[in-house]
Amino acid sequence: EVPALKQKQTYKVGFAQTESNNPWRIAQTDSMKAEAAKLGYQLVYTDAAGSAAKQVADVNSMIAQGVDVIFLAPREEKPLIPAVMAAKKAGIPVILLDRSVDPKLAKPGQDYLTFIGSDFVKEGQRMAEWLAKNANGKSKIIELEGTTGSSPANDRKKGFDEAIKAAGNFQIVASQSGDFARDKGRQVAEALLQAHPDADIIYAHNDEMAIGAISAIEAAGKVPGKDIMVLSIDGGKEAVGLVAEGKIAAVVECNPRFGPKAFETMARYAKGEKIEPWVINDDKFYDSTNAKAELPNAY
């Protein structure tokens, strides 16, 4: 069973972040910190700098420091299992944020409390389904993948590729990693556009690469939104603005503001409520129909 959590005035909570090298993670961290500050909790924050192994060590140091709850944004599904188990053994409930751990090895409500977040596979699917309806005759896709080996990259590719195959009529002419980065995304897009001049859709695994791709399209003398349709995931303000401008056709949101929901879930558990195994984050979808209106709400 998941360790119990006493009701207290204030808590010492741990938040084990995986990395801080992109705007999305930074927004997530800020949201957690802001919420902890609002509630007057003490937040023990660690950053694993992209290493699953270090993240386990970080969790262990939180255990040593005797935190009440651990929020864990697992870098990877499998390697974080030992951290989850160690916390359980030490009597500290764990709440997973934005990525889950291998369900075969650890179960919600048993080894950890719950998983709060959205589904990367589903994000890819949603994008593919939207595209199937709104392609307007475009069909040749360049896919800009995230960092090779990272789970959002794997899942967003899997969800999209499978759904687009099911939809038929589409062809992924090239699929290469742009490392979730604007500069790399641009460089890869430049090379791929050059090698595949017939491509008319670019699907990027995050906003940054999509924005890089737009400048690659412009450098190649084409018009984003007209000659080439750009699709993205994340839905930060800049990207939503570009949807409003018409340069990006559609964005699936993946909201990083986890703070309120995370701490609310924790409070519910302390009160003794039963927590569902998956606290779903509902993410928006932006396209030309709603982008202008939603722009102020984008993160």
Added chain:
Amino acid sequence: MTITDTSSAAPTVRKLSSLQLASRYGTMLALLLLILFNLAMTPNFLSWQTVNVNLTQVAAIVIVATGMTLVIATGGIDLSVGSLMAISGAVAPMIFLDTLVPIADPVLAVALAFVLPILVTMAFGWFNGMLVTRYAIQPIVATLVLFIAGRGIAQVITNGNLQVFKNPGFQFIAMGQIAGIPAQVALMLVVAAAAFAVMRYTMFGRQVLAVGGNEKAARLAGIPVRRIKILVYVISGALAGLAGLVVVARNSASDANLVGLGMELDAIAAVAVGGSLLSGGRANIIGTLLGALVIQLVRYTLLANGVPDAAALVVKAGLIVLAVYVQQRADRS
């Protein structure tokens, strides 16, 4: 003073081509093979746009690798270049976006956005040089300090946040054109040409090589060893700073987390593929230019031919080894 000619036998003439030429041809050969391969295999390779894409993408590497060549020529190495790029890339937008202090005159702001970040990275280069000379810390370790802390500094001053901007004046160095040549390509050529001239014709160039070749002998010949070493790190810092500006200008955004990430390895690989010994005493700027082009073209080839990222790593590794090997064979023959 008078020295009388007492020689009896005329010195025998050497019929060997110069070593430098040979090693340059090694890299050249690798480049030619790559181009031939692409002509045969890569779709739409033969076009001006291809040249354009590759040259603009290689510009930053060449600029950094030029500074790296000088550092390596003194027997040093500079791991901090990527972090310094991040710092200059972080500072520049803060100036013309008025995040630091409001500057009324936009022209002045842009001018400062060019000058100040480079001064900052030069100062960091000076810091590297001081560690290497004053404290006699080995270059890999001395520059490892800023490799680790430098990016942290850039992240701290921007709080890790992306800075997005549109500023045609500033972005001219990446987006502009000079006589039909993209500005960053022109910049790259100017930097490489200047470095070439310095190494070949000036006293400073000679002294850099002497310091790398035998530091004790250089000191005994009256060469200001410390000053020369500090200077190459300052130059490397300045060029890294410049490359940082080019990269952020090209992206209309500065991301302290990612600008210049891994650049040190690309730059060092370019220098090595280009035929300069990492142990110092040699500097082959043209080789570095060609080496960077080889690396860039390998990347392009793999991308354009749809080689998956993982396999691309293996192929890239193999090609670097091959290029260095060919180059060294040529060198020894």
Added chain:
Amino acid sequence: MFSALLRPKSAGDLARLGVLLALAALILFGALRYDNFISPFNILSCLRYNSMFALIALGMCFVIITGGIDLSVGGVAALASVVSAFASPYGWAAGMAAGMAAGLAFGLLNGFMITGMRIQPFIATLAAMLASYGLALLLADNQSVSVSYDTAFTMIGQEDLLGFPIPAWIALFAFVIGWVFLERLPAGRHVLAVGDGEATALLMGLKVRRIVFFVYAASGLLAGLAGTILAAQFGAGQPTEGVGWELFAIASVVVGGTLLTGGAGSVGATLAGVLLLGMVFNVLNFENGLGWISLSAYWQSVIRGLFLLVVVILQARISARSPREAS
């Protein structure tokens, strides 16, 4: 090592003394400032985690003594973790053998590139780093590979023996062998002499190539072992892990007073260097937990850089004050 510390003879001895003092000071600082810092849980989990780095640093120490460098250790460890994860269903021994074999294979490749093809170590091992990551990703299909929980494989990483983590035992064992090799076997002298100058060692009749080949093979093997522990400890082969390990290892070796120019070095001080640098992360985590200042990850890297700076400057100072060397 200890007699040398009591009566330091060379700059190296003094630097080694420095790293031990720094380690003691840091532990004392942590013990006084934080609750539970010297709790068995914290110390043992620190040792468990850092044993991987210790193994890599040991190999790096030998490589650096010959005046070389091995940038491939992180990538090789990642590859080995994937390979051993694949082999783990056949038992812990099979997993371990497979991981070490993968590491050794890359070590031999490095050795061949450096001695056979005469490619500079920096470039050869840089290429090996790229290639090993590439292979790891290809084998693992870009994902972590789960190890088998049916065999005893995870024991290698997760269990204790006599109250002490098994990975730490493995690392300790490796260091004892490394120490005996370097200090007590003729071959250790030869490794040191090669680092002093390859041309000289050659003229003195040493089989330089064989020695250089050997140290890269050993470094690969140890990286393979570290990768195996990585897989066992975290229950997965991780093709994207290991980034930056080579720099950590280099820094540990240097902090331990081994010069990158080769020809001198100490196994024991390297271990102290690993613990010192590993402890810094731990202290930073505890400092965050105090809640006085919440250090962002960014400040942490600035502080780590500064810490490295302070240590190497202190070392430089110490060596500068040691007896002057004539040449």
Added chain:
Amino acid sequence: MLLSIQNLSKSFAGVAALRGASLEMADGEIMALVGQNGAGKSTLIKILTGAYRLDEGQISFAGRDVSFSSPAESQKAGIATIYQEINLAAQRSVAENIYLGREPRRFGFLDHRGMREGARQVLQDFKLDIDVTRPVAHFNAATRQMVAIARSVTQQAKLLIMDEPTSSLDEREVAVLFETIRTLKRSGVGVIFIGHRLDELYALCNRVTIMRDGQTVAVGAMGDMPKMELVRHMLGRELAAFEALGKSADQQAERPLRLELQGAGSGLRVRNVDLTVREGEISGLAGLLGSGRSETARIIFGMDRLERGTMRMSGAGRTYDEPAEAIADGIGLVSEDRKVDGIVPDMSIRENMTLALLPKLRRAGIVDRAREDEIVQRFIKALRIKCASADQPIKELSGGNQQKVLLARWLCTDPKVLIVDEPTRGIDIGAKSEILKLLRSLADEGLSVLMISSELEELLAAADRITVLSDGASVAVLPRQAMSEKALLAAMAHQVD
């Protein structure tokens, strides 16, 4: 026949270093191998021992045809070698160096104690009492040379090769070495001895092989070969007599002082040195090894700080923090260890030669190539530097020719004071007299030369005045009238006995 080398050829990058050289010797023979700088002696040795590969020729050793592919192999076969540039692992201890590659073991482990004791014993035979656990880098060139010799002698080889082993030894040490060699000879060991000091060769060797331009030009018993004939074979011409050097006119006492040290001291090695060098004279500096001559030169040249006493250049008080300052004041230094702090190996002869001249060769930061080439060519001819072209890397030159380039490095800066530390070390007899003559003619034009040398004969022949150091202090100044070998030795031995 112990060793027979026939028709050996070898070229480097198209330049022939050996052209059919040969050498034959029997057990228990001490063979002198002589020749001008660059004649190919060291190359011959390196091929024989497997450090270089031969292009053509046959070698048989101890009755078998051999072709060693590495020094390790030749050592195993019973050839012990000291190469010209002392080759020891600088950071390893003396004991380890002596036993490197054949360490004493106990149960497979290193026998540290046995190594220490053994090394101490061996060195005692050479009358050397040093701490064998200290790195060799801590010792001066002479001590290192002795360690290298001890290493080779203890290898119990059938053939012992020594390439200029005495170049940095003083007479006492040379005597000890020769005694050891003679003992080895008696036990049947063959010795090849390369050297430029003819007296030594006559004292030690029983046969001689003479090389010129990569060929063997004469072989004979040492006793049947008069000195003049030997030199003629070596040079291919007659040698002008050593004594013809001449001295400066006698009124030198009235000449203005150029460089003056009074009570100079630095660290422990230099305690109290008084020294004067006048305009246009060659001032000699003599002393036993370790007496502090080189260290005195280091002080004058700004490599070490003048901690006590005063130094004056042309009457003005001076202290230099960096060699650059000394150079700017018109001082030059040819250091004693050309490999460590002389040559820049990968640079060309031209670049090496003009290294110190660069500031004067520059116009707006650019090196004036035309002038540079002109100067370099002039010196290559004047000093008869044997090279393929001025753009050849200096590392490819023979030791003696490298030394000439270094001398040229300073001569071309037209200095006021030139300090030469062992200027003729490793230089053949022909070039040696040329260099001494050159120094003399430069002095006649006003150059002040401070000459440090361990060769008394050379000092007596060239110097106008000799200051003798002992244990870091100047103990005597011998004016020309008082100079004699006896007086010099007496002064050098001062305070030692």
